[in-house]
Amino acid sequence: MTIMTRFAGLALAGLMIAGPVAAQDAVADAIKARQSQMRLYAFNLGQLGAMAKGAIEYNADQASAAAGNLALLSTLNAGAMWVPGSDSMSVSNTRALPELWDNMADVGAKAQALAAATAAMNDAAGNGLEALQAAMGPLGGACGACHKAYRAPE
Amino acid sequence: MTIMTRFAGLALAGLMIAGPVAAQDAVADAIKARQSQMRLYAFNLGQLGAMAKGAIEYNADQASAAAGNLALLSTLNAGAMWVPGSDSMSVSNTRALPELWDNMADVGAKAQALAAATAAMNDAAGNGLEALQAAMGPLGGACGACHKAYRAPE
Numbered sequence: 001m002t003i004m005t006r007f008a009g010l011a012l013a014g015l016m017i018a019g020p021v022a023a024q025d026a027v028a029d030a031i032k033a034r035q036s037q038m039r040l041y042a043f044n045l046g047q048l049g050a051m052a053k054g055a056i057e058y059n060a061d062q063a064s065a066a067a068g069n070l071a072l073l074s075t076l077n078a079g080a081m082w083v084p085g086s087d088s089m090s091v092s093n094t095r096a097l098p099e100l101w102d103n104m105a106d107v108g109a110k111a112q113a114l115a116a117a118t119a120a121m122n123d124a125a126g127n128g129l130e131a132l133q134a135a136m137g138p139l140g141g142a143c144g145a146c147h148k149a150y151r152a153p154e
Numbered sequence: 155m156t157i158m159t160r161f162a163g164l165a166l167a168g169l170m171i172a173g174p175v176a177a178q179d180a181v182a183d184a185i186k187a188r189q190s191q192m193r194l195y196a197f198n199l200g201q202l203g204a205m206a207k208g209a210i211e212y213n214a215d216q217a218s219a220a221a222g223n224l225a226l227l228s229t230l231n232a233g234a235m236w237v238p239g240s241d242s243m244s245v246s247n248t249r250a251l252p253e254l255w256d257n258m259a260d261v262g263a264k265a266q267a268l269a270a271a272t273a274a275m276n277d278a279a280g281n282g283l284e285a286l287q288a289a290m291g292p293l294g295g296a297c298g299a300c301h302k303a304y305r306a307p308e
Contacts, residue, residue, distance in 0.1 A: 029197060029200070030197075032193060032197075033193060033194055033197035035190075036189075036190035036191070036193040036194050036197075037190070037194060039186060039187060039190040040187055040190050040191060040194075040230075043183060043184075043186070043187035043190075043234070043235070044234075046183070047234060062234065065231040065233060065234065066231075066234065068231055069230050069231055072226050072227075072229060072230055073226075073230075075226060076194075076223050076226055076227075077219040077220075077222055077223055079219055080197070080198075080201060080216065080219065080220065081197070
């Protein structure tokens with residue numbers, strides 16, 4: 001493969017990077033990326049929550065799809081999205097407290113707990129409304145544990 | 155588990171759904187969710203593209219993390235994000251052409267091709283800059299194939 005075809009591929013992918021990315025842009029991109037991950041969590045969790053509450057009818061296929069997505073999302077490698085300097089004391093467009101970066105072992109443990117809770121939901125969601133509802137509390141708790149410790153109030 | 159603790163879990167997860175979600179809100183949420191997936195693609199692809207171009211130094215661990223994320227993202231169940239009525243003729247905040255919904259078999263084939271390209275990148279990215287560069291063209295091509303067919307120009 002020639003350099004030209006490699007760069008044609010880059011252009012197709014829309015990667016018009018004109019030299020080293022400024023650190024400020026890198027921080028902004030990282031924040032937007034993790035907020036995108038959070039939005040995808042919320043979108044899929046929202047479907048399960050609506051079923052759990054009876055706001056929409058339980059559907060095993062839809063529940064399984066949403067739960068499977070949560071399980072995948074919780075296994076994304078998040079390192080690049082949580083760059084130093086992207087905390088709420090350093091920049092204005094995030095609620096991520098600087099304490100997060102001081103407690104990475106705890107953050108990792110909470111991420112593992114979330115992955116365990118999404119896996120449990122993934123096992124449960126297709127097995128009826130009761131099973132879904134039973135998995136909802138631990139999953140909400142795993143989300144909330146990190147938010148409570150490391151997210152500033154709105 | 156009681157109803158109360160189930161709902162405590164929902165509250166922790168921030169799911170304050172007060173009855174059936176309006177169809178318009180559901181469309182808006184679906185569009186934001188798929189745009190979030192696209193942003194996560196771009197974030198991870200951007201790191202690989204910057205290495206491929208030499209804008210940042212090749213790093214096998216970082217490349218593998220980004221490529222692994224692309225592979226995961228391409229296996230998300232996208233059904234709920236591409237709801238009918240969320241095309242560019244029906245709503246203003248999307249570039250997804252209505253033709254997409256008329257060609258779901260082709261869209262599915264293109265999604266499979268993207269998953270194959272991200273899997274190939276995932277195999278290659280940690281094996282040196284040349285391997286990463288060689289996987290970049292097919293991956294960019296897989297992204298571009300869907301954009302070219304089903305995304306309106308900006």
